[in-house]
Amino acid sequence: MSETDHQHIHQIDGLRGLAAVSVAFGFHMFFLFGVRFTGPLDGLPVLSWLYDHGWTMVDLFFVISGFVFSHVYLQAGALRPGTTARSFVAARIARLYPLHLVTLVLVIPPIAAGAAGVRVAENSDLGQFVLNLLLLQASDLEAGYSFNVVSWSISVEMLCYLLFFAAARTGSRAFTLLAALAILAGIALSTLGTESGWHIGRGLSGFFAGHFAWRLRHRKIPAALLLTGTVLPVAFAPAALSYGQFLGVTAFPAAVLLALKLPVLSTRPFRWLGARSYSIYLWHPVIYFALRGYIPDFELVRDAHPALLVAVAFATVLIVSDLSYRWFETPMRHWLRARLAGRPSRAGLAAQSA
Numbered sequence: 001m002s003e004t005d006h007q008h009i010h011q012i013d014g015l016r017g018l019a020a021v022s023v024a025f026g027f028h029m030f031f032l033f034g035v036r037f038t039g040p041l042d043g044l045p046v047l048s049w050l051y052d053h054g055w056t057m058v059d060l061f062f063v064i065s066g067f068v069f070s071h072v073y074l075q076a077g078a079l080r081p082g083t084t085a086r087s088f089v090a091a092r093i094a095r096l097y098p099l100h101l102v103t104l105v106l107v108i109p110p111i112a113a114g115a116a117g118v119r120v121a122e123n124s125d126l127g128q129f130v131l132n133l134l135l136l137q138a139s140d141l142e143a144g145y146s147f148n149v150v151s152w153s154i155s156v157e158m159l160c161y162l163l164f165f166a167a168a169r170t171g172s173r174a175f176t177l178l179a180a181l182a183i184l185a186g187i188a189l190s191t192l193g194t195e196s197g198w199h200i201g202r203g204l205s206g207f208f209a210g211h212f213a214w215r216l217r218h219r220k221i222p223a224a225l226l227l228t229g230t231v232l233p234v235a236f237a238p239a240a241l242s243y244g245q246f247l248g249v250t251a252f253p254a255a256v257l258l259a260l261k262l263p264v265l266s267t268r269p270f271r272w273l274g275a276r277s278y279s280i281y282l283w284h285p286v287i288y289f290a291l292r293g294y295i296p297d298f299e300l301v302r303d304a305h306p307a308l309l310v311a312v313a314f315a316t317v318l319i320v321s322d323l324s325y326r327w328f329e330t331p332m333r334h335w336l337r338a339r340l341a342g343r344p345s346r347a348g349l350a351a352q353s354a
Contacts, residue, residue: 009071010274014265015256016064017273017280019057023150024284025314027054032288032313033302034117049234058153059206059248060255061281065157066210067217067256069164077172077215079165088165090340096154096278097135098332099324103282104132107148107289115293116285120145140196148285156203164207182208183249190242198242206248213253223261229254279321279329287316 027050073080073088110116111124123146131137132147138155145152167178186204189197233251237243259265273280291313292298302309 010266011259013274014270015259016277019060020277020280022057026050056244059244060252062206063210063252066207067214070211070214079168094337110289110293113293115289138199160207179208209249226258276321276325279324
């Protein structure tokens, strides 16, 4: 494995950055335009696929998380010594919660202005706000997508983190069995027909598939085979399973292993995107809704100057994400973690960027 910085894998950062911009600058363009928008490059295979199926990049996030957590927190398949429940939970809250809280609050004005659509506005009431505060917006208690609509995946991620920690404390042999059962449980949940079951099921199966990808990280698997394993499931997914979930247990683990063989993903531009991927993911709905809500005669501007609107939106997302990462997200993570967990352990230091 190349281009690692202690426990930090730069290629995986680069892949996570690509996933974030695929969601923000591909699939979620309808957040900005209010309708499906493909732009002047419509028809190109990759872009057309992203506009239709870019939501599956969230499943890639889950796989990456499972891989990274296994890399940071496991040693020979078991929990690294010195990792306590307090340090683990503190690291996770410090990593996720500050930016989640800020974007949760800042998305309220544009939603009130009607920029997020009727469905989101109707669900964005006090009860749903409390669920978002408690990271329970994908718990089967929610009415549907609300407030910062992409944050449902944070709720699912937190559940996966806690299950991962509990399973890892059982030891290597039991953890392997529990990880396999979690994948099967995720697939079963997705068949229940509820939105929360679908979300949680995708998270469980993808996250723990990422763990098994991590176990294969030192195997000499040919890049051509990994590329085939990435591409074929995209084209030949069975109708019986959720498309994103199927990719999460097939194509995306192969893509993560393939990324380890691609030095380009460890170059500065990809590392820059990867470091800001969480910011890009949480900020882009807020910015898109704000542009829709506050640009005068938005529909006229959208129809007359779509390319200019896209350029302004993308630039704003990247600038705000960079400023947020450097001046808010990172300082708050260090500050909050120090107060929740005290002096960090070696594993905890690595976990700050996980």
